[in-house]
Amino acid sequence: MRLANRTRNLTSFKVVDFLEAAQALEAEGRDIIHMEIGEPRYPTADPIVMAARQALTDGRTGYTPSCGIPELRQAIADHYQRCHGLDIDPRRVIVTTGSSAALGMVCELLLNPGDGLLLADPGYPCNPNFVRRLDAEPQLVPVNAADNYQLTGELVAQHWQTNTVAAMVATPSNPTGTVIGREQLGELHRAVSDQGGALIVDEIYHGLTYGDAPAPTILSLTDDTLVINSFSKYFGMTGWRLGWMVVPESVVDTLTVMAQNFYIASPSIAQYAALAAFQSETLAILETRRQEFRQRRDYLVPALQALGFVIGRPPEGAFYVYADVSALTDDCEAFCWWLLREHGIACTPGTDFGHHLARQHVRFAYTESLPRLQLAVERLTKALT
Numbered sequence: 001m002r003l004a005n006r007t008r009n010l011t012s013f014k015v016v017d018f019l020e021a022a023q024a025l026e027a028e029g030r031d032i033i034h035m036e037i038g039e040p041r042y043p044t045a046d047p048i049v050m051a052a053r054q055a056l057t058d059g060r061t062g063y064t065p066s067c068g069i070p071e072l073r074q075a076i077a078d079h080y081q082r083c084h085g086l087d088i089d090p091r092r093v094i095v096t097t098g099s100s101a102a103l104g105m106v107c108e109l110l111l112n113p114g115d116g117l118l119l120a121d122p123g124y125p126c127n128p129n130f131v132r133r134l135d136a137e138p139q140l141v142p143v144n145a146a147d148n149y150q151l152t153g154e155l156v157a158q159h160w161q162t163n164t165v166a167a168m169v170a171t172p173s174n175p176t177g178t179v180i181g182r183e184q185l186g187e188l189h190r191a192v193s194d195q196g197g198a199l200i201v202d203e204i205y206h207g208l209t210y211g212d213a214p215a216p217t218i219l220s221l222t223d224d225t226l227v228i229n230s231f232s233k234y235f236g237m238t239g240w241r242l243g244w245m246v247v248p249e250s251v252v253d254t255l256t257v258m259a260q261n262f263y264i265a266s267p268s269i270a271q272y273a274a275l276a277a278f279q280s281e282t283l284a285i286l287e288t289r290r291q292e293f294r295q296r297r298d299y300l301v302p303a304l305q306a307l308g309f310v311i312g313r314p315p316e317g318a319f320y321v322y323a324d325v326s327a328l329t330d331d332c333e334a335f336c337w338w339l340l341r342e343h344g345i346a347c348t349p350g351t352d353f354g355h356h357l358a359r360q361h362v363r364f365a366y367t368e369s370l371p372r373l374q375l376a377v378e379r380l381t382k383a384l385t
C-alpha cells in the first residue's frame with residue numbers, strides 16, 4: 001500500500017512504547033511501578049459512573065448535537081463561573097471527543113500547509129504531530145527553567161517567523177508541571193496579537209494545582225483565544241474520551257461544521273455522565289484526590305533530588321516531575337529502559353517531549369499511590385547507590 005508522505009513525518013508516542021513494554025513485563029509476573037503514563041490511577045468517581053448507568057437505562061445511546069448536549073455546555077460554562085467568576089456564553093463551549101480532538105480541530109482551524117505553529121520544547125509530544133498532519137510546520141522554541149519552561153511574550157517575539165500563524169501553550173505544562181501566571185498570560189497574548197496571530201491555551205491540567213489559588217485561565221483576560229480542556233485529568237475520565245473548547249463567538253459556526261463532519265458527536269453516555277462531574281459530591285471526591293496528588297508531589301520531589309535528579313523548577317501542577325538526569329546518565333532512553341527492565345520502574349525519557357536538552361531529562365508521573373512511590377524511591381536508591 002502506498003502511504004501519504006506525511007505519515008513518514010509522524011513520531012511515535014514513546015510513553016506508549018514504555019507502557020506496552022511495562023505491561024509485557026507484568027504479564028510475565030513482574031511488579032512494575034507505573035510512572036510513565038499520564039493517567040490518574042483512580043477509578044472514575046462514583047456519581048459519574050452512576051449517571052452513566054442511568055443514561056444507559058434511559059436509552060441515551062444515540063448521536064447528540066455535534067457541539068455537545070446543551071445541558072453539558074451550560075454545566076461547563078457554569079464551572080467557569082464557579083471557579084473563576086466568569087460569565088461564559090455556553091454557545092462558545094464546544095464539547096469534543098477528548099481534548100485530543102480539540103487540539104486537532106484548532107490546528108485544522110488555523111493552519112494552512114506550510115504555516116507554522118510555535119510550541120514550547122519540551123512540550124506535549126502529540127502537538128507537533130497534529131501540525132505535521134496538516135503539512136504545516138511545528139516550530140519548537142527551546143524553553144528552560146529560567147523561563148518557567150513556558151513560552152513567554154519575549155520568546156514569542158523572538159521566534160515568530162514569516163510563516164508563523166499561532167502559538168500554543170499548556171498551563172500547567174506537560175512534562176514540567178509549571179503554571180503560567182496571570183501577568184505572563186497577558187504578555188503572551190499581547191505578543192501573539194502584535195504579530196496578528198492566534199493563541200491556543202491548553203488548560204487540561206486545570207484543577208490539578210497545589211498552591212492556594214487555582215491556575216489562572218486566559219479567559220479571565222480575553223475572549224480572543226482558543227482554550228482547550230478535558231474531562232480526562234482532573235475529572236479522572238481518560239477512557240470516556242470527552243473534552244471541550246471555549247472559543248471566540250466568531251469561529252463557533254466553522255468549528256460546528258468541522259465537528260459535524262469529523263466525528264458527528266462526542267460519546268453520548270460520556271456526556272450524560274459528565275453532567276455529574278460538577279455535582280458537589282463529585283467535586284468533594286476530586287478535592288480529596290487533589291490533596292493526595294499534592295502529598296505525592298511533596299514526597300517525590302525532595303526524594304528524587306536527594307538521589308541526584310535535578311529539578312529545574314518545582315512542579316506547581318499536573319502530576320509530573322521533569323528531572324535532569326545528566327549527573328546519572330548521558331542517555332535518558334537507555335536509562336529508562338534499564339530502570340524498567342532491571343528495577344521495575346517505568347518512566348518516560350525526555351526525548352518524548354522534544355529535542356531541547358531532551359537526552360538529559362526524564363519525566364516521572366506521580367499517579368501511583370504514596371506507598372508505591374515510596375517503593376519506587378527504594379528501588380531507585382538501590383539502583384543508583
Ligand SMILES: Cc1ncc(COP(=O)(O)O)c(C=O)c1O
Nearest residue numbers: 038098099100124170174230232
Ligand atoms: C497537555 C495535554 N494535552 C492534551 C492531552 C490529551 O488528553 P485527552 O485527549 O485525554 O483529553 C494530554 C494527555 O496526556 C496532555 O498531556
